[in-house]
Amino acid sequence: MKELVIISGKGGTGKTSIAAAFASLAQNSVIADCDVDAADLHLVLSPTIRKRSDFSGGKKAFIHTDKCIGCGVCLSHCRFGAVVQDDNADETASGLKDCENCEHCKRSCSVRDRTLIREMQQSMGLAGSTIFRIDSFACQGCKVCVEFCPVNAIDFRLVVNGEWFISDTRFGPMVHAKLGIAEENSGKLVTLIRKEAKKIAEEQNKDLIIIDGSPGIGCPVIASITGADLVLVVTEPTLSGKHDLERVAKLTSNFKIKTLVCINKADINPEMSGIIEQQAAELGLKVIGKIPYDEAFTKAQLMKAALIEYTDCEIAEKIKTIWQKILYEFA
Ligand code: SF4
Numbered sequence: 001m002k003e004l005v006i007i008s009g010k011g012g013t014g015k016t017s018i019a020a021a022f023a024s025l026a027q028n029s030v031i032a033d034c035d036v037d038a039a040d041l042h043l044v045l046s047p048t049i050r051k052r053s054d055f056s057g058g059k060k061a062f063i064h065t066d067k068c069i070g071c072g073v074c075l076s077h078c079r080f081g082a083v084v085q086d087d088n089a090d091e092t093a094s095g096l097k098d099c100e101n102c103e104h105c106k107r108s109c110s111v112r113d114r115t116l117i118r119e120m121q122q123s124m125g126l127a128g129s130t131i132f133r134i135d136s137f138a139c140q141g142c143k144v145c146v147e148f149c150p151v152n153a154i155d156f157r158l159v160v161n162g163e164w165f166i167s168d169t170r171f172g173p174m175v176h177a178k179l180g181i182a183e184e185n186s187g188k189l190v191t192l193i194r195k196e197a198k199k200i201a202e203e204q205n206k207d208l209i210i211i212d213g214s215p216g217i218g219c220p221v222i223a224s225i226t227g228a229d230l231v232l233v234v235t236e237p238t239l240s241g242k243h244d245l246e247r248v249a250k251l252t253s254n255f256k257i258k259t260l261v262c263i264n265k266a267d268i269n270p271e272m273s274g275i276i277e278q279q280a281a282e283l284g285l286k287v288i289g290k291i292p293y294d295e296a297f298t299k300a301q302l303m304k305a306a307l308i309e310y311t312d313c314e315i316a317e318k319i320k321t322i323w324q325k326i327l328y329e330f331a
């Protein structure tokens, strides 16, 4: 079983349309949408979800307001601005009790005296509410606040960052996901999707996994390509396309993965297409196709159709030829 990953240096090059077209051409494949930060292959393939699971990428801090004494130590130690002093919260709901002058604090725990807490806060340059909470979007899960909280009021909990799905499509099984807004750990989610796609491929004797990878060269891309058999970089004839191709080529070369290039919208700037072809040759990459600009790309997406289903015009033929060249590489 082989893994083909379609990536691009940046978004908007037509990567997903090409991945969907390949899915429609493949005879016996599993489709994996690893572009989890902006998944959109499902818009074309209209999957029917068979299994839905939560994705938990890691742990984040959580303050127990009933235990918190409002000392502000967590706020002063968090480097990510994830501890928020909540001026609108009801202070009576916190673990911090009003002083009743029992003087118990002098003999034991001084931190339960609101006056002393205020003094402590002021000495740290804090003022305002004694209610603190964690902004889970900003929390990086470094656990520093947990270590420094004097009364163990901070928990470190697994959080649900998104969902992943096993689905059926008209072209075969598909594994895909939906990451929550501003959630991280997309690399971990990509690894999970690839693992599940591989499991399905083995169970159903599929000979190929078609992976729609993320744009860029970050963690989710690395997770998409590591150990894959072949990478197809979809680029376009622009200066940024040229620059991005160089970055992506360095990445795939570091991971020693065979890499091919396809130039989409090649005719919008023939001169730059030529420069990119030359650059690819210098980088040791084979350009296996140049696709002209065609509105059919967008129209097919709007019709929720793979390009090959939507049209049999020149670009469909170009993509079929690219597909044959990819199969040849696997032979
Ligand atoms: S775990 Fe780290 S990032 Fe999150 S609130 Fe605590 S100190 Fe800040």
Ligand code: SF4
Pocket (backbone or CB within 6 Å): 063, 067, 068, 069, 070, 071, 072, 073, 074, 075, 132, 148, 149, 150, 151, 152, 153, 154
């Ligand atoms: S360090 Fe602990 S007790 Fe102090 S404000 Fe933060 S959560 Fe509350």
